[in-house]
Every structure is written in C-alpha cells, then in structure tokens.
Amino acid sequence: MSSDEDFSIVVNGDTETMERIQEQIVKFKEQHSLVLQEQQDLVTGLNTVKNLENQFKLRSNKIRQALEEDDASHAIKVENETMMLASLRKEEVRLKDQIDAALEQGSQLERHNYHLRQQTAVSTAVPEKKVVFTGVTGNDAKPQSFEMKPHVLYPMDGGTALITFEDEKVAQKILEMKEHKVELGECTITLEAKPVQMLVPSVVEMDTQICPHRVLVSSLPSNLSGEALMDKLELHFGKGKNGGAEVESTDLLQDSGNVVIKFVHGHVAKGLTDQQQHDVAFGKGKKHKVKVTPFLNGKITHFQTRVSECSHTVLLAGIPAVMEQENLQDLLEIHFQKSSNGGGEVEAFLYNPLGQHSLAFFQEECPVKD
Template sequence: MSFEDLSFVTVDAHGSQNILEGIITAISKCKVQHNQLLKEQQDLSRARDEQVDLAEQYRQRTVKLRTSLEEDKCDQARDVDSERKKMAALHEEESRLKREIQRAEEELQLEEESTHQLKQQTDVSTAAVPEKKVVFTGMTGDGANALNFDVKPHIVYPMEEGTALITFEEELVAQKILSLREHKVDLGGDCAITLEAKLIQLLVPCQVEMDTEVCSRRVLVSNLPKVAEDRLLDKLEIHFAKRKNGGGEVEESDMLHDSGNVVITFTENNVAKGLTDKQYHDVEFEKGRKHSVKVTPFLNGEITSFQTRLSACGRTVLLTGIPAIMEQENLQDLLEIHFQKTSNGGGEVDAFLYNPMGQHTLALFKEDCPTEDQSQ
C-alpha cells in the first residue's frame, strides 16, 4: 500500500471503523511480509555462510591437492632420476660384461691356439724321439708319466790365486776338515803354513722350462744303417731332394753324433710335413738294397724359465791362503800328503787341484758319482 492511497476524506463513524480495520489488516500483512523478508534474509545469510565455508573447504582441498601434486611430481622426478641412474648403471654393467666376454673369448681363443699347438707337439712328441732299446733296472719313482729331461751339470769354477780344491772319497772326511777350519801344514824343517778350509757352494740348475714348436723346414731322420757319415749324408740328401720321394731342395744336412741321427733342412716350408706324415721311407744306401728310415718332426726349443739353487759340495773342500814358497808340484804333493793322514783329520783323496799365485785355473765340477771325480 502506497501513501498515495491515503487521502484525507471526511467520513462518518461507520466509515472510520472500516478504514481502521483496513489499516490494521494492511499492517498485519506488512508484518507478515517483513517476517518473511527477515526469514529470507536469514536463509540467504546462512546460505552465504555455507557457501563461504564450502568455498574455504574447496580452497583448502585445492591447496592440499596442489601440495600433493607437487610432492607426487617431486617423487616422480626422483623416481625417474633413480630409474635413469639404474638404467645407466645397467648399461655400464652390460658394457663391462660385454668387454669381459670379449676378453674371455680372446683368452679362450689364445688357449685354444695354445692347446692346439700343445696337442700338435704332443702328437709328434712320441714320434719325434728316436727309438732306443731300453731295459728296466728295478728303479722306481714318482712322476712316471712326466716329461722330464735329466741334465748332468758341468759347472766351471774359476779358482782364485793361492787356493786348492781337494775331493775326498768320503763325505765325512770333508765335513771333519771343514769343522777344524784352520790347518797347519808342515813343509819340512822349520817351515809351516796355516790354511783355511771353506765350504764350496755352487749355483746349479734346479728347474728348466722350455717352449717347443715343430720346425716347418727340418726333419729328424733316425733308424739309420751303419754307413760312413759322408756316404750316409749324401744318400739321404739325394733321396729327399727328389720330388717323387716327397722331398724338395735340401739346404743342409747335419749328423747328431750324440744320437747317431741326422737333421735335414729344406729350403721350402711345406716339404717337412709331407715326409713326417708318411714317417717311414725306403732309402737306397747300397745298389739294389734299401733300408727303411724313420722321418719325424724336428722340434725347436726356447728356454722360458731357468731356476737355480745353491748346492753345497759334500766331498770337496776349498783350501785358501796358500803362499808361493816352493815349486807347484812339490807344494801340491806335500798338501795332498798332509790331508791324506788320518792324524790330521784327513782321509783318502779322490782328486786334488792346486792353483798357485799368479795363475788362472778353471775347475770343472760334474755330477757326484762314486766312480768319477767331482773336480778336475
């Protein structure tokens, strides 16, 4: 209801009553409308507060989600970096393993080549050794299958001036002379000299290792007849120089006098293998008569390891401090006689060598044997 609706009019009492009731009714309606507006205002305020709370909740959730996403992103970056490092480590390990495999394959190839070479040497080792008649003497020992070479030492010992080497038949005598150390030798009259007995230690080979290979141009010929050396070499050269006999141009032939075998050297590399594959060859040394010779590979050797050790001479003693006071032969006889006497601690002398002042003498030491001298 607007104010324009109110106008001052003159009405009677009954009309005034109606107007008042209308006003009251209008006021009541206004109160109702006002209350409704207040209620709507409260509802709107409450709805606004709820929206503000909801917005705050959404904001907090958004912050949490953003923080969580950033953390997840950082974790993912760390995981990616860790996986990248793992992949790099795996690639590096793979490369290392490939290198080791390649190195192992190269070593295996070298081993196979070495094994093949050793097998080749093993295949020819039996054939390469000339046949010899042997007999069992009753001796036994370990390592029956080992490939060993018995080397008898021949050691050259340079003697100092004014010294002597004396070898006794018994080792106990030599040890007694060494234990006494100083020996006074009476040379006759009032003349005497004092000598010192010393132990002799020599460097002797204890282990020798050799690498061997089959020579491509040489062969070893064994099982030869009893023929003069010149004739034997001529007949062998003539036979093995002919192509029809599987041979070729001969460069030289050498007789090995210690074994009675012959080494033939060809100018070409492919001749030796064909002859050794056949092994036995009939050679005419006399007209109308042939003799079967054995042709085997010739092995070249190179020393790869040589070890020595000190070895004490059990029966030989070094005498030092011998002055040049008389003739060599006379002094040597007197010294030998002195050390033969048991009263002087000596015994039977096997060998004696005196090197006077002003001379240079080389003594040859051989393998100790009861029937042979140890020093010369």
C-alpha cells in the same frame, strides 16, 4: 463503425495515387514481415550458433583433455621406452663383453690346443733312445720334463786346489777342521778348507714350438763318420721320391749323435715326421732304418737359480808357490789321502798355482745339500 470501404480521402490526387500508396503499404508490410522473419531466423541462427559454440567448446575441452591424457600417456611411454632402450644398450654392452671374453677364451683354448697338439706330436715321435730297466720301481707324478746334464764351469783363483773324496763324510770332516798344516819336506804350509758352492738352475721353463723347416734324424748307424753320414742323409732326403725336397743345411749334434736337417721349403718336414720311419741307403745295397721326428724351437720363459754346495768336493785355499806344480800337487794329494790327517780316498784332485786362472769342469751331477 467505419471501414476503409466507407471512407476515401483524396488529397491533391486521384484514385490511382491512393492505390499506389496502398500497394506500397502492402509491400512495406510484406517487407516488414520479411524483416521480422529474417530477425526470427537470425535469432534462431544465433541460438543455433551458440549451441554449436557450446557443443564445440565441450568437444574442444574433451579433445584437449584427451590430448593431454595422450601426451601424458605418450610421455610415460617415451620414458618407459627410453629406460628400456638404456637397459637394452647395457645388455648389448654386457653381451658384447661376454662375446669378447668368449672369443678371447676361444683363442686361448685354440692356442692351448695348438701347444697340446705340438706336445702330442713331440711326445709320440721322439728320437730313439735305448733304455734298460735297473730294477728300481717307484711312483713318479712329475710333469713332462726334459733330462738335463749339468755342465758347470767353476772358476779357480791362483793358489787353490779342488779335491773330491769318494766318501762324503771325509769331505765334511776336512771342512770342519777348516785349517790344515801340510808338511812339505823342510817347510810347512797352512791351508784353509772351504766348501765348493756353485750357482745351478733350479727352475727352467721353456716355450717350445715345432720348427716347420727342420727335422731331427735319430737311430743312425755308428759305422759312418760325420761328413759321410750327413752326405748320405742329404742325398736321401733331398729327393722328392723319398718324401724330401731341397736341403738347405745339415748339422750333427755332437752330444747325441743325431742330425738336424733344414729344408728350404716349410711343407716338407711335416710329411717326413708323419711317416717317422725311413729306410736310408748308407752303403751299397744296405739300408738302415732311421727315425725322423720334429725339431723344436724354443725360448726360456722362466729361469730360477739356487746356490748348491758340493758334498764330496772341498776347496783348498792359500797354497803358496813353494815348488813345482806337479810335485806340490802330488804331495797335497798324499797328505789328504791319509786318515791320520782326517782325509780318505781321493777321487779327483786339481791344483791351480799362483798367478794362473783355471776353470774346473763339473760334468756329472754333483751331490748337493741345500
């Protein structure tokens, strides 16, 4: 057995050198141990890093998978939101169309109500017109209308005559005979009987509005002339204390005897028509109650005509100028009054000689057959 204490080797040195070598050996051993420990620590750290790496990879995979799932969910959500937005836009367009339609319908209703209010104002405040019951009754479901009296101008060619019989059957018999030989003393003429046809209105539709500047004054006294009547009305309704104002013009309607008053300002007419009845002084201390109603402005919106044939009147054509107008007219009328010639009682007769042009005026409604 041997030990370090039993032997000591000294080569070219002293004991102090050996001690340094031993110290270095010890130091190297410590360094070696430290290196081994560091190596062990490195291995442990490496393993830890690998474990962390694996954990990181697992975690990264989970996060990536979660992100992919979130992206897919987000894409689905975005698609759903896009579809919902498109649906909402369509609904918005539909609602806007409904609102526009409702507004248009409201405007139409407002216009309709305006016309109804005007019709109500007119129908409840019309000029006074005396009527009498004739004893005839019946059911009448006709819509609101205005009475129209026809004023037809019928052009007559030269060498023609219009003859109106009291009996419709006589006129029809004259037409059926067509040609008529009329003896005029030494000569005989041949006339042709033709029906009297004229173009008359069949449908007239008007769009009316109340004029804000004009009023219609009716129930006027009959003992004043036109100028005096209008002067009194202008004087009365030109004063503010009577509800009037500055008058621009007055017009007398010859067919009805009513007066149209036009004011400079548009706010006057409404107040006068709301009151309707007004006491106007037409003489000294004498007042007459007149009625003030709205004045209508209007335009024709629909107009249709039809050809009507007079059932009592016949046109005689081909009359030569063989004698003076009055004599020829008398002889023709006498001829067609005789029942032996197919005629009858004559109500009216008008002769227009050759070379002349006349207009026959039909004022009253003529019996017609369609």
